[in-house]
Amino acid sequence: MRLRPFSLALASPLRTAREELTEREGFLVAVGGPKADGEAFGDARTTGIGEATPLPGWTESLPACEAALREAAAEPTRQGAVLADLDARETPAARHGLALALDDAAARDAGRSLAAHLAERVRRVDRSELPEPAGSVPVNATVGDGAPESTAAAAERAVEDGYRCLKVKAGARTLEEDLDRLRSVRQAVGPAIALRVDANGAWNRSSARRALDRLEPLDPAYVEQPLPAADLAGTADLRAASDVPIALDESLAERSVEAVLDSDAADVLVIKPMALGGPDRALDAALRARENGVDPVVTTTIDAVVARTAAVHVASAVPDVLPCGLATAELLSSDLAADPCAIDGGRIEVPDGPGLADGTFDGLL
Numbered sequence: 285m286r287l288r289p290f291s292l293a294l295a296s297p298l299r300t301a302r303e304e305l306t307e308r309e310g311f312l313v314a315v316g317g318p319k320a321d322g323e324a325f326g327d328a329r330t331t332g333i334g335e336a337t338p339l340p341g342w343t344e345s346l347p348a349c350e351a352a353l354r355e356a357a358a359e360p361t362r363q364g365a366v367l368a369d370l371d372a373r374e375t376p377a378a379r380h381g382l383a384l385a386l387d388d389a390a391a392r393d394a395g396r397s398l399a400a401h402l403a404e405r406v407r408r409v410d411r412s413e414l415p416e417p418a419g420s421v422p423v424n425a426t427v428g429d430g431a432p433e434s435t436a437a438a439a440e441r442a443v444e445d446g447y448r449c450l451k452v453k454a455g456a457r458t459l460e461e462d463l464d465r466l467r468s469v470r471q472a473v474g475p476a477i478a479l480r481v482d483a484n485g486a487w488n489r490s491s492a493r494r495a496l497d498r499l500e501p502l503d504p505a506y507v508e509q510p511l512p513a514a515d516l517a518g519t520a521d522l523r524a525a526s527d528v529p530i531a532l533d534e535s536l537a538e539r540s541v542e543a544v545l546d547s548d549a550a551d552v553l554v555i556k557p558m559a560l561g562g563p564d565r566a567l568d569a570a571l572r573a574r575e576n577g578v579d580p581v582v583t584t585t586i587d588a589v590v591a592r593t594a595a596v597h598v599a600s601a602v603p604d605v606l607p608c609g610l611a612t613a614e615l616l617s618s619d620l621a622a623d624p625c626a627i628d629g630g631r632i633e634v635p636d637g638p639g640l641a642d643g644t645f646d647g648l649l
């Protein structure tokens with residue numbers, strides 16, 4: 285197993301109610317196959333590439349991720365056993381990095397795409413009904429916080445580019461200001477475009493109630509994380525009191541998938557493979573949500589190309605998935621490699637070669 289640290293700047297800061305995201309740092313992970321000097325770097329026959337890009341609030345810190353990966357890398361072989369030692373709740377990004385590398389290698393070994401490999405494992409273990417992965421997945425455009433004019437302009441550009449679903453950040457301003465922004469967006473794009481609003485946990489029980497009442501005339505497809513991550517009871521009450529659908533995101537980093545589903549607080553679960561500890565765990569969570577009548581939406585954590593491509597594979601394995609938050613490549617100012625997933629007409633293409641993208645990332649480390 286080998287590691288390569290990386291750091292990528294965002295093209296422009298992504299402002300949310302929580303923070304201003306300006307750069308993404310993480311590690312590429314390689315397992316198996318021959319190194320340049322001929323020595324094997326793991327026990328897999330085929331090379332596999334993964335990525336661990338932590339984001340505090342959803343995952344462990346960068347130092348905690350690095351420590352977990354370096355400990356795993358100190359064991360030269362038997363990476364499957366090492367994977368079991370990486371705790372998906374303590375160090376989800378580190379586990380994501382190694383789990384993805386191992387599944388990329390296994391999928392390439394079997395001559396099928398990562399999506400087909402993940403789906404096949406689900407079928408084998410417990411769900412025989414899962415159909416073949418889709419060849420493309422609908423996506424939403426991600427629009428950060430900004431003034432009403434710039435928010436509406438970004439929304440309009442996205443619609444011109446073919447997006448039919450927009451996700452707009454809110455909660456960083458007063459409710460009146462956010463309503464101004466979102467009204468401008470609705471007016472700019474018309475009634476046929478799905479509009480999601482992500483508050484990133486900014487409101488409290490009474491301000492969230494007011495926000496949902498005032499947002500309802502703008503016909504939002506859902507409001508994401510209206511209340512702090514741990515307040516599942518408050519969110520369940522809010523959901524019962526409003527016709528606006530509710531999505532939960534940060535709550536899944538704070539509580540288990542079962543606890544969130546049991547709380548009846550969500551119409552939609554936002555499935556971030558990096559936060560859930562790997563593509564395998566993300567697909568499992570998405571299918572469990574579906575079984576419970578909750579719609580999964582798969583998104584990145586603004587990752588580099590390797591993890592982003594993995595999230596596209598996960599989404600494609602979810603039958604008839606809603607638009608997903610996977611169109612985040614353009615938020616980065618540069619990337620580690622060319623993007624294998626073209627976006628056209630509001631859909632992202634799923635690479636159909638073996639593994640993640642037929643070995644196109646092998647040269648990266």
Ligand SMILES: O=C(O)CCC(=O)c1ccccc1C(=O)O
Pocket residue numbers: 339424425426451482484533554583584585586608609610612
């Ligand atoms: O869902 C999307 O459109 C993209 C992903 C996204 O918004 C996001 C990216 C990084 C960190 C947090 C979030 C979020 O959904 O809150």
Ligand SMILES: [Mg+2]
Pocket residue numbers: 482484508509533534554
């Ligand atoms: Mg969110």
